[in-house]
Amino acid sequence: MDDSPIEAPRPLEPRPKAIIIGASSGIGAALARRLASEGYFLALAARRGDLLQDLRDEINAQGKGQCLTYSHDVRQAEQAPELLQRMLRDLGGLDLFVYCAGIMYPSDPERFDAEQDLEILQVNLLGAVAWLDPVALRFRREGGGHIVGIGSVAGDRGRRGTPAYAASKAGLHTYLEGLRNRLARHGVTVTTIKPGQVQTDMLKNAPQVRGPITAERAAELIWRAIRARKSTAYVPARWRWVMLVIRHIPSFIFRRMNL
Ligand SMILES: NC(=O)c1ccc[n+]([C@@H]2O[C@H](COP(=O)([O-])OP(=O)(O)OC[C@H]3O[C@@H](n4cnc5c(N)ncnc54)[C@H](OP(=O)(O)O)[C@@H]3O)[C@@H](O)[C@H]2O)c1
Incomplete structure (x- = not known):
């Protein structure tokens, strides 16, 4: 729920308005700070309300952007439409919507855990x-x-x-591509961000860590992709070429590799 003791912006000072789902830590929190530095009025959601409140206090104290926060678990998908309407009322409109919520469990080729896998799909894809x-x-x-x-x-x-x-991320990419193709003729931009390794809590679960960038750097590159209204952006850009090679490795070789 909105528990933010701030006033809505005055009509003579229109601010761009954004919602970020999954903003309590890592890339989402860094992007919230980056958008706030551009003067955005933000609605931030995630489960950890204490972290969101700290972030809200930090952003509101800096005085450039403004911030409201909402406790929300994206696994409660039925709550999304009503919470969206509340955020739209509180913000007074919307220019930018970012779905950043995501989970990953430790990589383990020997684990076949349907409960865990269904939760990943619920948060990363169905919530989106x-x-x-x-x-x-x-x-x-x-x-x-x-x-x-x-x-x-x-x-x-x-x-x-x-x-x-x-699979959750491949599904998200394809869903976003479909939305882009559906909405482009209506003046709506859809951007797919494909980060490589970023130094956040999630990286603890990665099988190998190779040259991660900071969450702040990722947020800067995401902001540039937003400004440029890109369709797809690898973050950082070098991953475009890495993945071009990886995508072309034949399956019978790829399955023997430790990737
Ligand atoms: N770090 C990387 O190397 C990397 C690489 C590629 C893509 N990504 C993607 O980047 C996004 C952000 O991840 P991160 O690296 O910044 O990790 P993170 O610090 O763990 O952030 C994950 C965010 O998702 C939110 N979230 C998770 N489960 C949720 C739920 N059930 N309901 C609502 N919010 C939920 C978390 O908030 P609460 O826990 O407070 O709910 C948190 O704000 C994810 O989609 C991830 O897949 C990360």
Whole structure:
């Protein structure tokens, strides 16, 4: 719920407005700080309300952006439409929507755990669909707006250590591509972000860590992709070429590799 003791912006000072789902830590929190530095009025959601409140206090104290926070578990997909309406009322509109919520369990080729895998799909993919459909409908009616989904390079190939995570991100990429093709004619931009390794809590679960960038650097590159209204952006850009090679490795070789 909104527990933010701040006033709405005055009409003579219109601010761009954004929602970030999954903003309590890592890339989402860094992006919230980056958007706030551009003067955005933000609605931030995640489960850990204490972290969100600290972030809200930090952003509101700096005085450039403004911030409201909402406790929400994306596994409660049925709550998304109502919470979206509340955020829209509180913000007074919407220009940018970012779905960043995601989970990954430690990579383990010997683990076959349906409960865990279904949870990954619920958070990374089904939660995204629950939010993005009503957001897309609103932007389509308004004839404008910008949707951003945080996918992953992991969605470009099925790896033996994390099949459900890879599938959740591949599904998200394809869903976003379909939304883009559906909404482009209505003036709506849809951007798919594919980060490589970023130094956040999630990276503890990665099988190998090779040259990660900071969450702040990732947020800067995501902001540039938003400003440029890109369709797809690898973050950082070098992953485009890494994944081009990885995508072309024949399956019979890829399955023997430790990737
Ligand atoms: N770090 C990387 O190397 C990397 C690489 C590629 C893609 N990504 C993607 O980047 C996104 C952000 O991850 P991160 O690296 O910044 O890790 P993180 O610090 O663990 O952030 C994950 C965010 O998702 C939220 N979240 C998780 N489960 C949720 C739920 N059930 N309901 C609502 N929010 C939920 C978390 O908030 P609460 O826990 O407070 O709910 C948190 O804000 C994810 O989609 C991830 O897949 C990360």
